[in-house]
Amino acid sequence: MNYSFLKDRHILVTGGAGFIGHHLVKKIIKQKPAKLYIIDNLATGMLSNIEEFLALPEVEFINEDVAKPSAVESITDLDYIFHLAAVVSVPKSFEMPFLTHRTNESGFINMLELAKRLKVKKICYASSSAVYGEQNQMPIYETAQLNPQSPYGLSKLLNEQYAKAFYEWESISSMGFRFFNVFGPGQRANSPYSGVISIFLSRMQKGENIQIFGDGEQIRDFVFVGDVVQALLRGAQSEKTFGLYNVGSGQTTSLNELYDVLKNLTNYSKEPRYQEARKGDIKKSAADIELIKKELGYNPKFNLKEGLAKLIETA
Ligand code: UD2
Numbered sequence: 001m002n003y004s005f006l007k008d009r010h011i012l013v014t015g016g017a018g019f020i021g022h023h024l025v026k027k028i029i030k031q032k033p034a035k036l037y038i039i040d041n042l043a044t045g046m047l048s049n050i051e052e053f054l055a056l057p058e059v060e061f062i063n064e065d066v067a068k069p070s071a072v073e074s075i076t077d078l079d080y081i082f083h084l085a086a087v088v089s090v091p092k093s094f095e096m097p098f099l100t101h102r103t104n105e106s107g108f109i110n111m112l113e114l115a116k117r118l119k120v121k122k123i124c125y126a127s128s129s130a131v132y133g134e135q136n137q138m139p140i141y142e143t144a145q146l147n148p149q150s151p152y153g154l155s156k157l158l159n160e161q162y163a164k165a166f167y168e169w170e171s172i173s174s175m176g177f178r179f180f181n182v183f184g185p186g187q188r189a190n191s192p193y194s195g196v197i198s199i200f201l202s203r204m205q206k207g208e209n210i211q212i213f214g215d216g217e218q219i220r221d222f223v224f225v226g227d228v229v230q231a232l233l234r235g236a237q238s239e240k241t242f243g244l245y246n247v248g249s250g251q252t253t254s255l256n257e258l259y260d261v262l263k264n265l266t267n268y269s270k271e272p273r274y275q276e277a278r279k280g281d282i283k284k285s286a287a288d289i290e291l292i293k294k295e296l297g298y299n300p301k302f303n304l305k306e307g308l309a310k311l312i313e314t315a
Contacts, residue, residue: 003233006031010077013038014066014111015085017045019187020126020179024082024229025050033058037075039085041065044193049186067106069113078118080236083111083125086155089193090130090280093152104155105162112166120172124235125163127176127244128156129221129285138252139288142178142244150280160244167242175235177228180248180287184225184307185314197222200259201311204268214277216256221248221287224307227300234296248287249300261305265312 006028013028015021016038022045028036038050039062053059064071066085086104087093093100108125115123130153131146148154156178163174181195188194189202203210231247253261259272292298302310 001230001233003027003031003237005237006033006080008032008034009079010035011037011080011082012075012078013082013084014040014107015045015083016040017042017047017049018084020182020225020228021045021084022049022186023184023225024084024232025053027229027233029053029056029059035060035077037062039064039066039071041085044088044188044191065103067103067110069110072110072114075114075118078114079121081111081115081120081123082232082236083108083123086126087152090150090152091278092193093150093155094279097151100151100155104152105158108159108162112162112170112172115172116166116170122236122241123163123172123174124232125159125174125176127160127178128153129178129180129246129248129287131157131160131178132285134282135284138284139286140246141288142246142291149282164242173241175238175240175243175245177231177235177245177247179228180221180223180246180285182225182228183222183311185311186225196255197258197262197308197311200262201266201315204262204266205315207268207270209270210259210272211275212255212259212272213275214255214281216259216272216274217254218281219252219254219284219286221250221252221285222258222304222307223247223249223300224302224310227302230301231292231296231298234298238296240295243295245292245296245298246287246289247292247298248289249303250287250289251303252286253304261308265308
């Protein structure tokens with residue numbers, strides 16, 4: 001895919017030292033932007049993810065909280081914002097609803113004000129499948145009735161509503177991407193809030209015990225991080241001025257199936273330990289991805305097995 005529209009542009013990536021953010025940064029740098037600002041407070045992001053770019057003259061790293069207006073004060077010219085900085089964990093959002101609200105809402109409004117001040121072409125931001133909550137109909141279409149079941153899901157729904165309002169009130173162009181379960185190289189495994197694939201893989205590789213919350217029959221759409229980056233860049237490139245899209249692989253896997261696949265890939269032999277289901281845990285989460293395919297030409301390149309192979313190869 002050719003993203004030469006980014007050449008000589010001024011771009012901001014928030015959360016650029018994070019899991020998805022640093023993959024996006026890598027891709028953007030290749031297009032030779034005039035300037036790439038990266039904002040990250042390193043709460044969960046890691047400087048080591050972007051270290052190789054910090055010395056480049058076009059890169060400016062701002063070690064700030066995205067919710068602070070001072071984080072963006074010095075920026076005077078900007079074409080695109082990729083807004084990924086957020087509290088991203090459902091369980092953490094129950095423990096820290098205020099932090100989640102402040103980071104995710106104030107951070108988003110900070111971006112909207114910045115977009116207005118600098119007449120940005122478009123904001124592409126991370127929403128989440130968490131806006132759907134528990135749904136009866138699978139797969140889930142973008143038109144489903146939204147029913148968030150955690151402070152995190154609620155914060156992402158508010159982002160979407162602000163985006164829509166600012167599109168109408170201020171003509172600020174935006175695209176929200178409802179990420180399903182993103183996985184891939186660079187996802188942290190050492191926190192209870194990490195994604196299940198990184199946790200399972202790291203524990204299996206160390207021969208440690210695995211916990212499955214609930215009966216393991218919950219289903220997820222695991223989408224490879226490279227495909228998520230593709231969705232974000234296609235969104236920015238598109239002539240469309242507003243959108244909300246599911247970003248998934250279009251395929252589902254139960255946790256028990258995931259366990260078996262990873263077990264075989266790593267030659268792990270222990271049985272999982274089943275624990276009580278997590279609060280706010282969704283039973284079924286399956287993305288319909290026809291809209292983003294049709295409107296943005298999105299074309300996921302990795303299924304779960306291919307993505308896992310790539311992940312293990314780089315681990
Ligand atoms: C994902 C997203 C979250 C939000 C949410 C929307 C990730 C990391 N998080 O949360 O940001 O968009 O979807 O609903 O992608 N599990 C275990 N054992 C473990 C860890 C997890 O059984 O050691 C289970 C967990 O209870 C859940 C599933 O694995 O049923 C996936 O967990 P997750 O934390 O990777 O992602 P999820 O779906 O809670």
